[in-house]
Amino acid sequence: MSLHLYNAELISWISFLIPLIPAWMFFRRLWFELKFFIAILTVSFIFSVVVYYTGKHDIHNLVIYFIWYMLEFYLYSILFQRLLHSRFSKNFTSVMMLLFAVLILVNLGHILEGVAFDSYLPAFLSLAMLLYCVLFFNQQLDNPRITFIYKTTWFWIITGLLLYFAGSFLIMLSTGYLMNKNIDFIMELWILQSLLGIVKNLLIAIGLVYIKQR
C-alpha cells in the first residue's frame, strides 16, 4: 500500500480521538442515544486501528472488514431506530436490517473465502446510512421545537455521517471491481475516504460543543 494511504489512514484513526476523548470524559453526562453513538464511534475507532495495523503488517484483514461493516450497520440501524420517531422510519430501518441480513447470507461464501474485497456490504451500509440521515433531517425539519438546528449536537453528527457515507458509497461500490484493475486509483480513492473520515470526526467534535444546549 502507498505511503500516502498509510498516512491518511493514520491521521484518520487518530482523528477519531478528537470527538472521542471529550466524549469519554463526559460520558456520564450524555443522554442514552449519544452514549450509544459514542459507543459505535469507539467500535469504529478500534476497528480502524486494527485494520491499519494488520494492513501495515500485511496480515489478511478482509474478514475483519466484514465484521466491522456488519457491526457498524446494525449498531447504526438500532441507533436510528431510536432517533427516528415515525412509524414509516422505524419500519424502514427494520426492512434495511432484514435486507442487509439477506445480503450477508447471499455473500457469505464469498466473504468467508476472504480472497477479494466484498463491495456490496459497505456500499449497502453507505446507502442505508445516507437514507437514514435524510430521514433524520426530514424529521428535524418537522419539529417546531427546534429553532436553531445548527445549535443541536445531532445536526453536526448527522452532517458528518451524511458527508462521509455520501463520499464512501461509490468508493465502496467500485473497490471490489477496481481492486484487480487499477489498484493505484483505488488507493487514491481510499485516501479521499480517509479525508472524509477526518472531516466526519471534526464535525462530530463540533456537535459535542453543543451538548449543553441539548
Added chain:
Amino acid sequence: MERILLLGIGGMLLFAIGVIVFVLVHQRRVIRYQMNLQSLREGQQRLLLEAAIASEEKERQRIAGDLHDEVGASLSTIRLYLLQAARKNTLEQVAATMEAAKEVLDEVVSQVRQISHRLSPEMLMQFGLKDALQKMTQKLHASGGIRVSFMSPEEIVRLQPERELAVYRIVQEVIGNMLNHAAAAEIHLQLRQNKHCLIITAEDNGRGFTQESFEKQKNKPGSLGLKNIQSRVDILGATINFTERKDHLPGTLMTLNVPLVKVPGDSGQSVHADTR
C-alpha cells in the same frame, strides 16, 4: 471509468452538501415564519386586550348612564314625594303621596333588577345555558319584530358559570349582529352536545356573513363586538365559524364549538358532573 467514478463521488458529495444547505435554508425560513406568526399573535392579543378594556369601559358607562338616568331620576322623584308628604296636612294626603312614592320605588326596584340582569343573567346562573338561551329567544320572538326559534336536547352538560356566561355573551353578540347588521327576519338557534364539545349554531336569513369577513372585520378598529367574540372564543378554547347556510339560501350559519375538556389556563374543572 475513473473519471466517471470521480464525477459520481463528487455528485454524491454535492448531493450531501445540497441536503445540508436545504435543511439550513428551510430552517431559517421556518424561524422567520415563526417570528412573523409570533408578532402577528402579539398584535392580535394587543387588539383583543384593547377591545376588552374598551368593552369594560363601555359597560361601565352604560351602567353609569342607567343609574343616573333611570335610578337616579326615580330616586329624585321619590325624594320630592317624601318632601311633599312632609308638607301635607291630612293623613289621606300623606297616604296618597306615599302611595305615589311607593309606585316609583317599585319602578326603581325593577330598574335595578334589570341592570343587574343585564350584568349577569339570573336565569343563566340558576338554570344554565339552555334555559337562558331559550328565555332570550322567547323574549326576542315575543317582541314581534323577528321570528326566533330555539332547539335543544333535554339534557345539556353544565359548564363552569364563567364559561357559560362567556358562551351566552357570544351568542348574544352574534344574534345582536344578525338583528342589527344582517337585517335578518328569522333566526334559528340550536344547542347540541357530543362527547367532546358543546355545539351552538345560529342560522339567519339576512345578509350573509363569512368567516373571511369575520377575520377581516375583527381586526378593524371599532369592531368591538367581533373582537369580544374572538376574545371569549380564545378564553374558552373554542372555535367559531361563519359559513353560508347548508340549504344555500341567503343568510349565515354560525357554529360555535366549545370543548368540554379542561383548557390550558383554566383553573378549575370545565365541566360539572351534573347534567340536566
